[in-house]
Amino acid sequence: MWPQTPEEAVAVQEQLRHLVDTTGPGPTEPQYVAGLDVAYDGDELAAAVVVLHNLQEVDRAVVRGRTTFPYQPGLFAFREIPALLDALEQLRTTPDLLVCDGQGLAHPRRIGLACHLGVLTGLPSIGVGKTAFVGEWAEPGPRRGDASDLLLDGEIVGKVLRTQNKTKPVFVSVGHRLNLATATKHILDLTPHYRLPETTRAADHTCRQALKGTHG
DNA sequence: GCGACAG
């Protein structure tokens, strides 16, 4: 069953938050890293999962659908997860790591999209947000690799990471089955040229194109 | 009470 109201959704989060695993180091050298993203046109949507191996695409899945849940800060996952799970099921490859568009532990109840998707799939996951959602932080240094802690109620819930020299930092937080240090390392490995991970760029491009495919 | 608020 899937929650139909904000109250039910929050109740689901309160249950799932206890299942999030942030202890182990996680995969040291993930071979198949998946990027996930969803594009919208009104209530039409296209969800894409693209799997990269050595930064090269080796598998992909795209599904079209309609929105079921409105966007609400804190409940973002309920809007995107159904379509993303559909797409994940269609992959012929099982990813070692999921890189999500949005936050993981950097969430009011410590269960952002990345945590939620990680728990539902059982796969290690990382959240990479383009903008902040919660927490306080100091401006990280100007160079690629510079980072500062993202604090929420005195807890480190993420890292504000500069992935390229002199560009806006991204907000990295653990999703599931790995720690923040490992997550940060992986995101740096996935950003050799641009501000956003190659996985995110590939998924974004893919779902955006799929949305136009059966439209304008 | 008021504002802020992933995508």
Added chain:
DNA sequence: ATCTTGTCGC
């Protein structure tokens, strides 16, 4: 998320 091309700068 989305509205939106060319353009300034390294």
